[in-house]
Amino acid sequence: MTVTSSSALPSSITVSGHGLVQATPDYFTINLGIEATQATVREAYAQAGDALNAVSTTLLAHGVARELISSSALNVRVETRWQEGSGSVVTGYTVSSTLAVSLRYDQGAEDVIAAVVDTGNNNVRITGLTPVVSDPTAAQDAARAVAWADARRAAELYAQLAGRSLGEPLQIVEGQISDSAPRPMMARAAKAFDSSPMAIEPGQSSITMTVQVTWLLN
Template sequence: MSESANTAGHANTITVTGRGAVNAEPDYFHINVGIEARRDTVKAAYAAATGAVTAIQQRLIDLSVAQDVVGTEALNVHADEQWLEGKTRAVAGYIVTTTLNVMLRYDEGAADIIAAVVDAGGDAVRIHGLRPGVSDLSAAQDAARAVAWADAVRAADMYAALAGRTLGAATAITEVFDQGMVPMARAMSGVDDASLLALPVEAGQSSITATVQVTWQLL
């Protein structure tokens, strides 16, 4: 919490920043699926990456995952350079990487879908993490705003009392809204048995925060 007092002639004011946070249960999450293929030529690496992506997309279709919740976010091609004896650098092959973003709901067999994605993509798959989300933030936002306002009023009342003053009308209100999310997973790679990835995916809680800066007259 931060506060500042401002004096301009006979108009004394106090400005206080209040912060509030409430918990909300996520109902969906984004899974970031990386595909990486290393081959001797660009063409072979690209073909391998394409094959893995195609297999993953087909598996998602088989599992009734809507195509409009699956999107490609990145595509990169670069040389795999290695240092050889004598400190010389040589091209050992080529690497093609791409990233798929898949939006899933917690209640639609998410753990099995993730396991199926890894199984379909094989060693080319890298799960870079899960990012939870809340479909309807309205109620949680309003609750966080109310907590932030109460926090600002409490602090302003305290400082006014310490100064032997009382609060007058609020003359300025500025809101900065922010949504915080709890990290859900670490990256996974090099898994030999994809069936081991059918682990429970729990929604947990997401922290929805709000910040308000209020200026009051001092009486």
């Protein structure tokens, strides 16, 4: 918390307040990596395409809206190995793509992911999960109220220590909103031991707000 006095505004005090509240994410975005390696680009592309189509079909069959599924990167990587006397030798090609899917925690997300893992088998990698609060407005307003109370409490204390009383606010400047999303446990994209769903917990997102307020001193 910082406190300053302003020469441009005599008999005033400027205080920064901070507010933090917790909000529960209601959905998350998961990245599904589709990857296939074959001897030729055509074969790798075909296998990756089959896996991608199978995963998309499974998502749609489990009630995931088409607009919540988006594909991004499409990459082709040359696989090589070092061979004595020949140097680097091409051994195959890997074609990869990524699907970003939005799922709600309260709509059987674990079952959807387990079905995707079963469908894509070894061609699917779960590469990332980002929890999201779809409407953070209420949490942001609550953080604003906490930040305001924090700033006013400090300003009143400093005014009292200076033998003054707090007057009207002259200037209010809001800081940047900070949302630190949790990284909860997620399902593994592997069937080696068990294909049953692994619980996905939403955790809590921390919504932080700062405000800088200048008050008159009476």
